[in-house]
Amino acid sequence: MVNLTIDNRKIEAEAGRFILDVARENGMVIPTLCSHESIEPTGSCRLCVVEAKQGKKTRIVTSCLYPVAEGMTVDTRSERVMNVRRLVLQLLLARCPESEQLREMAAEMGVEAEDRFTPDKDNVKCILCRMCVRTCEKVVGVSAIGFSYRGTEKNVCTPFKEESTTCIGCGACAYICPTGHIEMESTGDTRTIWGRTFKMKTCKVCGRYFAPEDQLVYISEKTGVPAEDLAVCISCR
Ligand code: FES
Numbered sequence: 001m002v003n004l005t006i007d008n009r010k011i012e013a014e015a016g017r018f019i020l021d022v023a024r025e026n027g028m029v030i031p032t033l034c035s036h037e038s039i040e041p042t043g044s045c046r047l048c049v050v051e052a053k054q055g056k057k058t059r060i061v062t063s064c065l066y067p068v069a070e071g072m073t074v075d076t077r078s079e080r081v082m083n084v085r086r087l088v089l090q091l092l093l094a095r096c097p098e099s100e101q102l103r104e105m106a107a108e109m110g111v112e113a114e115d116r117f118t119p120d121k122d123n124v125k126c127i128l129c130r131m132c133v134r135t136c137e138k139v140v141g142v143s144a145i146g147f148s149y150r151g152t153e154k155n156v157c158t159p160f161k162e163e164s165t166t167c168i169g170c171g172a173c174a175y176i177c178p179t180g181h182i183e184m185e186s187t188g189d190t191r192t193i194w195g196r197t198f199k200m201k202t203c204k205v206c207g208r209y210f211a212p213e214d215q216l217v218y219i220s221e222k223t224g225v226p227a228e229d230l231a232v233c234i235s236c237r
Pocket of ligand 1: 032043044062065
C-alpha cells in the first residue's frame with residue numbers, strides 16, 4: 001500500500017493502481033472519454049489529465065495510465081490541469097463539432113469552439129479513441145471493425161468498408177463509443193449496424209425483441225449452451 005494525497009485528501013491505495021481508479025473509488029470525478037471498466041486504458045482522449053507531484057517534480061499526466069506512488073500529491077483541478085483539459089476539449093470539438101456528448105461536456109466545463117481550430121469538414125463524431133475496435137476484438141472477440149487510412153483521413157470501419165461477415169450485430173461498439181459516432185438502429189424485429197441488417201430474437205418469457213439471432217448463435221458456439229436456452233432477455237433472467 002502507498003499513501004498519497006489527492007485534492008488535499010489523504011488516501012491509502014494499493015501500489016501500482018492508476019490515479020483515475022483510486023480517485024474514482026474515493027468519490028472524486030475526473031472527466032474521461034476513453035475509460036471503461038471493461039477494457040484496458042490506452043490514454044487516447046487525454047481528458048483525464050491531472051497534476052502529479054513526486055519529490056520536486058510536478059508533471060501533467062494522464063490519470064488513467066499513471067500509477068499512484070508513496071508520497072505523491074495529486075491535483076485534479078488545478079489551473080494548469082483545467083487549461084490543458086479545455087485545450088484538449090477544444091481540439092476534440094474541432095474534430096467532432098456535431099457530437100452531442102462532446103458539446104455537453106464542453107458546456108459543463110465552460111468551453112466553446114475556438115476559431116483558431118478549423119472544424120473538420122466531414123463532420124465525423126469519432127475521436128479515434130479505438131474503444132469500439134478494442135471492445136469488438138477483446139471483449140466480444142470478433143474483430144469486425146478496424147481503422148482505415150491515415151492522418152486526417154483515418155476512420156473506423158468494416159474491412160474495405162464492405163458489409164462485415166464477422167459482425168454479430170451485438171452493438172457493443174455503439175454502446176462503448178463515447179461520442180455517439182456509431183449508428184445503430186433497432187426497430188421491431190431488425191437491427192441495422194455497419195450497413196448490415198440483423199434479425200432480432202424474441203425473449204421466450206416476455207416476447208420482446210432483445211438480441212440479434214447471430215449474436216445468440218455466436219455465444220452458443222463459444223459457450224456450448226444451446227441457443228434456445230439463451231433466448232431470455234436480461235429482465236426475465
Ligand atoms: S481517460 Fe485517460 S486518456 Fe482518456
